[in-house]
Amino acid sequence: MSKTYETVIGLEVHVELATKTKIFCGCSTAFGGAPNSHTCPVCTGMPGSLPVLNKQVVEYAMAVGLATNCKITQYSKFDRKNYFYPDNPQNYQISQLYLPICRDGGVEIETSAGKKVVGIHEIHMEEDAGKLVHDEWEDVSIVDYNRSGVPLIEIVSEPDMRSAEEVIAYLEKLRMIIQYLGASDCKLNEGSMRADVNLSVREAGSKEFGTRTEMKNLNSFKAIARAIEGERARQIELLEEGKKVLQETRRWDDNKEYSYAMRSKEDAKDYRYFPEPDLAPIVISDEWISDVKARQPELRTEKMERYQREFGLPEYDADIITGHKKLADLFEETAAICGRPKKVSNWIMVETMRLLKENEMDADDISFSPEHFAKLVELADSGSITNTVAKEVFERIFREDIDPEKYVEEQGLKTVNDEGALRAVAEQVVKENPQSVEDYLNGKEKAIGFLVGQTMKAMKGKANPGLVSQFLKELLEQKKG
Amino acid sequence: MNVMSLTAVELGRKIKAKEVAVEEAVTAALDAIDKKEGTVHSFVTVDREGAIKRAKEVQKLISEGSLTGPLAGVPVAVKDNICTKDLKTTCSSHILYNFVPTYTAEAAARLERAGAIILGKTNMDEFAMGSTTETSAFGVTRNPWNTAHVPGGSSGGSCAAVAAEECSYALGSDTGGSIRQPSAFCGVTGIKPTYGTVSRYGLIAYGSSLDQIGPVAKDVTDCAAILETIASYDSKDSTSVKREDYAFTEALVDDVAGMKIGIPRDYFGAGLDPQVKEAVLRAAKALEEKGALVEEFDLSLVEYAIPAYYVIACAEASSNLARFDGVKYGYRTEEYEGLHNMYKKSRSEGFGTEVKRRIMLGSFVLSSGYYDAYYLKALRTKALIKQAFDKAFAKYDVILGPAAPTTAPKLGESLKDPIKMYLGDIYTVSVNLAGLPGISLPCGKDDNGLPIGLQLIGDCFKEKNIIRAAYAFEKTREYEHSPLA
Structure with missing residues (x-):
C-alpha cells in the first residue's frame, strides 16, 4: 500500500423499544407465541384498518433523544415509505422522513485514541416488519406478522467514526444509555439492536468523502468489527487497483468473513415517501419534554x-x-x-x-x-x-x-465446625507429613500452610479454616514442647 | 301502504308504533330488490338470510323496549367499501371479489347498535374511483329516473337504491363528491360531513385525507337522523375529531330568516348546464323569499381544485391500494413465477383501468424529483383553497351552488374522456380539500326529467347551518319518487 487511508464510518442503529404493545395497535410485543397470534386488522394491514400511535413510543424516543443531547422536534410527523414486500402487510412502512422526532445530538466516546463526540444526525420512529419463513420442502414462503408493528427507533449517526474501535465504543455507549432508560434491552443477537454500517475510505488528509457502501446483517460487536476491517480492506484494494467503489448495499457473511453486494433491485429504490394521512402530527409541548426529563431514570x-x-x-x-x-x-x-x-x-x-x-x-x-x-x-x-x-x-x-x-x-457442603472431627483429621495430616512438620519445627513457619491445605483437602474444602489452622498450630507447638 | 315509499324516520316511527313489523319492512325491501335489481343493479351483495335473521333479533329488542332510536328496525344498504364482518366487501373490484372482512366498520357498527338492518352492499365505482359507477368490476348501476343514464358515482349504488326504493336509506362515502353528485343525479339527499366527524375505521381508504362516510336518504330529516347515529369520536381513527355537538336533528327547523347565504360567481361560469343553473338559482330565490340574505361573491381558486384534488387523492390511493397484492386476501393470479411476477399479474388482472390510471398518476407525483412540483404544490393549493373558504365563511353561513355541472350523463359516455369526467367534479372536490360539510338535495329536473341537485356548503363543524337551510328549502317542494320507485 503506497498511500495511507482514513476510514469514515457512520451508523444506522435500529432499536426495538420495550413497549408492551405495538406502535399502532394494542397487540402484544411479546416474543414467541404461535405465528400470527399477536395480530389484529391493523398490524396485518386489513383493508379499512387505521393506525393509532402508542404514546409510550414517543416518550421512549424522546427519552433517548434527550439522553443523547438531541433537539426534540416539537412538531413531528410520520411519513409512509412505500415498497412491496410480503413481510410488510400494507406494502408501506410508517416511518419518519421529513420531521423526525429528534435531531442534532451526539454522545461522547472514549477509545485508545482519546475522547471524542460522535454526532447524531437524527432519531426517528417507525414500525417493524413481520417475518418470512421459507419452507424448503413445500417450496413456499409463509409470513408471521407477530413482529409487524413492533416499535423501532432508528438512530442515524454523523459520519464521525474512524475505526472499528470507535464504532464499538459508540454502540456500547448507545446501548448503555438506552438500557439505563429502560427503553430497550438492546440485544444484538436477538435483533432488538441492529446496526447498519456506512463506510468509505479516503486518502489521509483529504477533505472529500469517498463513495460509501452500506453493510447489513451484523449480529454482534465482533461481526461489526470484522466487517469494518474487511470492508476497509476491500475498498482500499479497489482504489489501489485504480478501480471505483460502487455505492451499494452489501450483506456481511460472518462465517465467510466476506461481504457481497445485494441485488441492486433490493437497493436504490424510490420509496415515494409522503406524509402519513392517517396519523395526526405529533405536537410536543415544553411541559411534555420537561416531564419526560423529570422521569428520566x-x-x-x-x-x-x-x-x-x-x-x-x-x-x-x-x-x-x-x-x-x-x-x-x-x-x-x-x-x-x-x-x-x-x-x-x-x-x-x-x-x-x-x-x-x-x-x-x-x-x-x-x-x-x-x-x-x-x-x-x-x-x-x-x-x-x-x-x-x-x-x-x-x-x-x-x-x-x-x-x-x-x-x-x-x-453436604456446610462448613464442618465439629472440633473432634477436625482435630482427628489434623492429627492424621501431621502424622502423614513428617517432612513439613520437621520444616516447621526448624523454623519454616510457612510449612503450616501446606498442612492447612492438606487438611482442607481431606475435608473436601468444607472445614472451618480458622479451626483447622488453630488445631494444627496446637499440634505442632506440642511437638516443639 | 308501501313501506318502501316512507322515509327512514317515518318507517322507524311506524315500527315503534307497531304499525309495521321489522320483518315486514325487511321483506318489503328484499322484495323490492328482487323486483328491481335486474333493471337498476344497485347491489353487489344482498344478504337475504342475514337480514331476515337480524330482523327477528331487532324486533325482539324493540318490543322489549331496549332499542328506541329513530332508525331501529329500518333496513339500510351499505356502500361496498365499508367493511361488514362476515359479509363480503369488494369495493366493486375484482381484486377483492371474495374478501370477507373480519370486523365491521365503526359507522356501520353504530348503525347496527341503533337497530339498523343491513340488506346488503351497494355497487360503486371501483375503489370509489369514478363519477358514474361504470368502473365497477361487477357491472353498471342504472339511474332509476332513466335507465339509459348513469346514477353518478362513486356512491351510485347507494343513491340508486334509495331512489329506486330498494332500501329506506344508505351509507355512502365521499372523497371528491361521491355522495353529493350521485345524490343529485338520482334525486335524493346526501351529506358529506366535516372531515373527522364520522369514523373512517373500516372504510377501505381511497384518499385518506379526504374520505368521509355519510348518509344518503330521501330527505334532510333522514340524513340528519342518520348522521346523528353514525357520527362519533372514535379512538380507533386518529383523524377523528371530538366534537362538542352531535345533535344534528336539532337543526331541522324551517327558519332561515337572517341566514347569510353566499353564491360563488365562480360556480356559475362556463360549463354549467343552463337548466341546472336556473334550478339552482331558483332555489336560492326560494330561500331568499324565506328571509335568507343571499348575495353573490367571488370564491377564487376554483380552477385549481380539480388538479390539486387528483394529485392528492391519487397519491394517497397509490399507497393505500398497495396492500392489494395477492398475498394476504383477495384475488391472486392463477399462474406465476416468483414473487414479483405474482404481484404484477395479480394487480394487473385484479384492478380495472381507472384504478390503474390513478395508481400510476399517484405513483408518479410521489416519485423523487416530482414530489415537490406536484404533491407539495397540491398540498399548498389545498391550504390556499381552505383559506379562500375561511374568508367566505367569515361573511356567510352557507355557500350555495350546484352539486354538478350537468344532470346524469348517458351510460357509456363518460369513461372515453377521463379528463372531462374529472372536470365534472368541479363543484364538489374543493369541499373535500377544505374538509367542509356539504349537502346535496333535489331542486328540480331538466327537460329530460333528470333530477338536478342543489349543493349547500357549510364551514367546518357547521353541519347545522346547511341542514337548516336544506330543510327550509325542502319544505318549499314535494319529494318526487323516481319512476322505478
Whole structure:
C-alpha cells in the first residue's frame, strides 16, 4: 500500500423499544407465541384498518433523544415509505422522513485514541416488519406478522467514526444509555439492536468523502468489527487497483468473513415517501419534554457517584459495575436483599467477571437471579460455607441458577465446625507429613500452610479454616514442647 | 301502504308504533330488490338470510323496549367499501371479489347498535374511483329516473337504491363528491360531513385525507337522523375529531330568516348546464323569499381544485391500494413465477383501468424529483383553497351552488374522456380539500326529467347551518319518487 487511508464510518442503529404493545395497535410485543397470534386488522394491514400511535413510543424516543443531547422536534410527523414486500402487510412502512422526532445530538466516546463526540444526525420512529419463513420442502414462503408493528427507533449517526474501535465504543455507549432508560434491552443477537454500517475510505488528509457502501446483517460487536476491517480492506484494494467503489448495499457473511453486494433491485429504490394521512402530527409541548426529563431514570454518572457515596465502593469497582446496566441491576437488587453491598460488589468484580470472560459471555447473558446470588453471599459471609465451597457453589448459580441453600444442604457442603472431627483429621495430616512438620519445627513457619491445605483437602474444602489452622498450630507447638 | 315509499324516520316511527313489523319492512325491501335489481343493479351483495335473521333479533329488542332510536328496525344498504364482518366487501373490484372482512366498520357498527338492518352492499365505482359507477368490476348501476343514464358515482349504488326504493336509506362515502353528485343525479339527499366527524375505521381508504362516510336518504330529516347515529369520536381513527355537538336533528327547523347565504360567481361560469343553473338559482330565490340574505361573491381558486384534488387523492390511493397484492386476501393470479411476477399479474388482472390510471398518476407525483412540483404544490393549493373558504365563511353561513355541472350523463359516455369526467367534479372536490360539510338535495329536473341537485356548503363543524337551510328549502317542494320507485 503506497498511500495511507482514513476510514469514515457512520451508523444506522435500529432499536426495538420495550413497549408492551405495538406502535399502532394494542397487540402484544411479546416474543414467541404461535405465528400470527399477536395480530389484529391493523398490524396485518386489513383493508379499512387505521393506525393509532402508542404514546409510550414517543416518550421512549424522546427519552433517548434527550439522553443523547438531541433537539426534540416539537412538531413531528410520520411519513409512509412505500415498497412491496410480503413481510410488510400494507406494502408501506410508517416511518419518519421529513420531521423526525429528534435531531442534532451526539454522545461522547472514549477509545485508545482519546475522547471524542460522535454526532447524531437524527432519531426517528417507525414500525417493524413481520417475518418470512421459507419452507424448503413445500417450496413456499409463509409470513408471521407477530413482529409487524413492533416499535423501532432508528438512530442515524454523523459520519464521525474512524475505526472499528470507535464504532464499538459508540454502540456500547448507545446501548448503555438506552438500557439505563429502560427503553430497550438492546440485544444484538436477538435483533432488538441492529446496526447498519456506512463506510468509505479516503486518502489521509483529504477533505472529500469517498463513495460509501452500506453493510447489513451484523449480529454482534465482533461481526461489526470484522466487517469494518474487511470492508476497509476491500475498498482500499479497489482504489489501489485504480478501480471505483460502487455505492451499494452489501450483506456481511460472518462465517465467510466476506461481504457481497445485494441485488441492486433490493437497493436504490424510490420509496415515494409522503406524509402519513392517517396519523395526526405529533405536537410536543415544553411541559411534555420537561416531564419526560423529570422521569428520566438515574443514568450511569449519577449511579457511579451514588455507589461510591452510599455503598462505599471504590471508584474502579463502581465504574465497572455501572458500565453495564445488567451488572448495575444485579448489584443493586442483590445488595438490597442481603444488605452486604461490598461483598456483592466483590463477587461481581472477581468471580462474575472471571466466569464471563472464561465463557466468552456478555453481561447481558447473565441469567441467574439476585435472590440466589444474595443467599450465596450470606452463606459465605456468615461462614456457613468456606470460600472454596462458595466459589464452587457460585459457579453452579452462574450456570444453572441453583438455590445455594438447597444445594449446600443436599451436597453436604456446610462448613464442618465439629472440633473432634477436625482435630482427628489434623492429627492424621501431621502424622502423614513428617517432612513439613520437621520444616516447621526448624523454623519454616510457612510449612503450616501446606498442612492447612492438606487438611482442607481431606475435608473436601468444607472445614472451618480458622479451626483447622488453630488445631494444627496446637499440634505442632506440642511437638516443639 | 308501501313501506318502501316512507322515509327512514317515518318507517322507524311506524315500527315503534307497531304499525309495521321489522320483518315486514325487511321483506318489503328484499322484495323490492328482487323486483328491481335486474333493471337498476344497485347491489353487489344482498344478504337475504342475514337480514331476515337480524330482523327477528331487532324486533325482539324493540318490543322489549331496549332499542328506541329513530332508525331501529329500518333496513339500510351499505356502500361496498365499508367493511361488514362476515359479509363480503369488494369495493366493486375484482381484486377483492371474495374478501370477507373480519370486523365491521365503526359507522356501520353504530348503525347496527341503533337497530339498523343491513340488506346488503351497494355497487360503486371501483375503489370509489369514478363519477358514474361504470368502473365497477361487477357491472353498471342504472339511474332509476332513466335507465339509459348513469346514477353518478362513486356512491351510485347507494343513491340508486334509495331512489329506486330498494332500501329506506344508505351509507355512502365521499372523497371528491361521491355522495353529493350521485345524490343529485338520482334525486335524493346526501351529506358529506366535516372531515373527522364520522369514523373512517373500516372504510377501505381511497384518499385518506379526504374520505368521509355519510348518509344518503330521501330527505334532510333522514340524513340528519342518520348522521346523528353514525357520527362519533372514535379512538380507533386518529383523524377523528371530538366534537362538542352531535345533535344534528336539532337543526331541522324551517327558519332561515337572517341566514347569510353566499353564491360563488365562480360556480356559475362556463360549463354549467343552463337548466341546472336556473334550478339552482331558483332555489336560492326560494330561500331568499324565506328571509335568507343571499348575495353573490367571488370564491377564487376554483380552477385549481380539480388538479390539486387528483394529485392528492391519487397519491394517497397509490399507497393505500398497495396492500392489494395477492398475498394476504383477495384475488391472486392463477399462474406465476416468483414473487414479483405474482404481484404484477395479480394487480394487473385484479384492478380495472381507472384504478390503474390513478395508481400510476399517484405513483408518479410521489416519485423523487416530482414530489415537490406536484404533491407539495397540491398540498399548498389545498391550504390556499381552505383559506379562500375561511374568508367566505367569515361573511356567510352557507355557500350555495350546484352539486354538478350537468344532470346524469348517458351510460357509456363518460369513461372515453377521463379528463372531462374529472372536470365534472368541479363543484364538489374543493369541499373535500377544505374538509367542509356539504349537502346535496333535489331542486328540480331538466327537460329530460333528470333530477338536478342543489349543493349547500357549510364551514367546518357547521353541519347545522346547511341542514337548516336544506330543510327550509325542502319544505318549499314535494319529494318526487323516481319512476322505478
